[in-house]
Amino acid sequence: MSVLRSAGSSVSCVQHQGSRPQRFVADRDRHTDRLNGLCRIGLDEIRHRKGQKYMTVVVCHHSGKVVWMPDGHGKNVLHAFFEALGAERASRLTHVSADGALWIAKVLAECAPHALRVMDPFHVVAWATEALNTERRAS
Numbered sequence: 001m002s003v004l005r006s007a008g009s010s011v012s013c014v015q016h017q018g019s020r021p022q023r024f025v026a027d028r029d030r031h032t033d034r035l036n037g038l039c040r041i042g043l044d045e046i047r048h049r050k051g052q053k054y055m056t057v058v059v060c061h062h063s064g065k066v067v068w069m070p071d072g073h074g075k076n077v078l079h080a081f082f083e084a085l086g087a088e089r090a091s092r093l094t095h096v097s098a099d100g101a102l103w104i105a106k107v108l109a110e111c112a113p114h115a116l117r118v119m120d121p122f123h124v125v126a127w128a129t130e131a132l133n134t135e136r137r138a139s
Contacts, residue, residue, distance in 0.1 A: 034067035043098040045073040082111035099123045
């Protein structure tokens, strides 16, 4: 497992209107196929409403654009992404960054076994900070 450098602003700085970023909806409504040409992607879930309402976000690391963003999260949603992507385009993925969730690793092993799974920097820093705090408290 490796660490992939990515733009943290890819998801966080997108303007929101309702529950969906405007840019993604505009391209979807123009029938733009954002899944073409993907090779390095990032996966994450974001909470977008009060309660436990989540969206899965797939970002192209090359362009920095959101390429897929349905409501929900989990194994079934990630499988739906790979169904939309198709086996041929999934075979072109070289790197997939995500958090350390075991269900993500299982779906990637099944749908994109050749792609290098890498840890996103946000989670690596959070885990390292927590480990340092644990050691500091223990001493």
